[in-house]
Amino acid sequence: MIPIAYWRNRKLYTRLIGSRCKKCGAEYYPPVKVCKKCGSTEIEEKEMLKTGTIVSFTKLTEPPVDFKDYAPIYLAMIRLDNGILVLGQLADAESEEIKIGARVMATIRKWTEDGQSGIIYYGYKFKII
Numbered sequence: 001m002i003p004i005a006y007w008r009n010r011k012l013y014t015r016l017i018g019s020r021c022k023k024c025g026a027e028y029y030p031p032v033k034v035c036k037k038c039g040s041t042e043i044e045e046k047e048m049l050k051t052g053t054i055v056s057f058t059k060l061t062e063p064p065v066d067f068k069d070y071a072p073i074y075l076a077m078i079r080l081d082n083g084i085l086v087l088g089q090l091a092d093a094e095s096e097e098i099k100i101g102a103r104v105m106a107t108i109r110k111w112t113e114d115g116q117s118g119i120i121y122y123g124y125k126f127k128i129i
């Protein structure tokens, strides 16, 4: 079961909403309330760029229980084109096209569903471009 925090943080998962420091321009994902570079609390929401490059990846043959029906899952560390590092699942990727340096784009996909409530959880995944 995915925690209630999912609902509170939907924007984070479906639109890659991070934050940007109004004072020095530093960007963060996930968002922060205080800039780690200059200490400013003048922070605004900022949608992250959707494109990036695979920095590292791994194949999960035994993912967490909520995702077991989707095994194997490829998780990748992505360097977005604005320099931010994010962790994300790869969508529709054939193993031979998953490599360090491959270009990816964030897309909204089904993450999982709660069999008892029927609730479907959506979030970003990255597809190879």
Ligand SMILES: [Zn+2]
Pocket: 021, 022, 023, 024, 025, 026, 035, 036, 037, 038, 039, 040
């Ligand atoms: Zn700052």
